[in-house]
Amino acid sequence: MRWMCLALVPLLVALLGCQVLAPEPEWLTNYKDGVALVDRGETTKAQDKFKHAIELNPNLAEAHIQLGILYFNDKTRTGVRGESERIDLAEKENSQAVDILLRAKTTAIPGTDYEKVLSTAYGNLATTEVMQAQKTMLTFNFRGAATLQQIAMNDFRRALQHDPTNSTAREALNNPGLRADTAVLRQLSR
Numbered sequence: 097m098r099w100m101c102l103a104l105v106p107l108l109v110a111l112l113g114c115q116v117l118a119p120e121p122e123w124l125t126n127y128k129d130g131v132a133l134v135d136r137g138e139t140t141k142a143q144d145k146f147k148h149a150i151e152l153n154p155n156l157a158e159a160h161i162q163l164g165i166l167y168f169n170d171k172t173r174t175g176v177r178g179e180s181e182r183i184d185l186a187e188k189e190n191s192q193a194v195d196i197l198l199r200a201k202t203t204a205i206p207g208t209d210y211e212k213v214l215s216t217a218y219g220n221l222a223t224t225e226v227m228q229a230q231k232t233m234l235t236f237n238f239r240g241a242a243t244l245q246q247i248a249m250n251d252f253r254r255a256l257q258h259d260p261t262n263s264t265a266r267e268a269l270n271n272p273g274l275r276a277d278t279a280v281l282r283q284l285s286r
Contacts, residue, residue: 123152124205127159139166156204157193161217164189168224180231187224193217215259222251222268229277245277 130145143166149159168186173179194217197203203213225248233241248268255265268274 160193190221218255
C-alpha cells in the first residue's frame with residue numbers, strides 16, 4: 097500500500113500541473129543582487145556581485161554591460177590616469193558584451209529582449225569609443241581619433257538597428273557637434 101501511495105505522487109503532480117521549481121542558478125542570483133545594489137546606490141558591492149556572476153557564467157553579457165556602466169560612471173577614479181582607466185575598463189566590458197551576444201544570438205537571462213540588450217551594449221560601447229577618440233586626439237593622433245570616432249558612429253547606427261527606440265544612440269547620431277567632430281577629424285587625418 098505504501099508503494100502505491102508513493103507511485104501516485106508523481107501522477108498527482110502531473111495531473112494537477114504542479115511543478116517542482118529548480119533553485120535559481122548562483123550566477124543569476126548574483127546578477128539580480130547586483131542590480132538591486134545599483135538601485136540602492138551601493139556600486140562597489142554591485143561591482144563585486146557582477147564580477148562574481150561573470151566568474152560563474154562568463155557568457156553573461158548583461159553583467160558585462162552593468163559592470164561597464166559602473167566603470168564608466170565611477171567617480172572614484174580621478175585625474176587623467178583615473179579617467180583613462182575608467183574608459184578603458186568600460187570599453188572592455190561593453191566590447192565583451194557585444195561579442196558574447198553576437199556569438200550566442202540570445203541572452204543568458206530568460207525573458208530579456210535580445211535586440212534591446214544588444215542595442216544597449218552597442219550604444220554603451222560607442223559612448224566609450226567617443227571618449228577613446230577624445231583621449232587619442234589629445235596625443236595629436238588625428239588619424240587614430242578619426243578611426244575611433246567613425247567606429248563609434250557605426251556602433252551607434254548598429255544600436256539603432258537592433259532597437260529603434262534607443263534614445264542614447266539616436267541623440268548621438270543627431271548631435272551636430274559629434275558629427276562635426278567626426279568630419280573635422282577626417283580632414284585632420286589626411
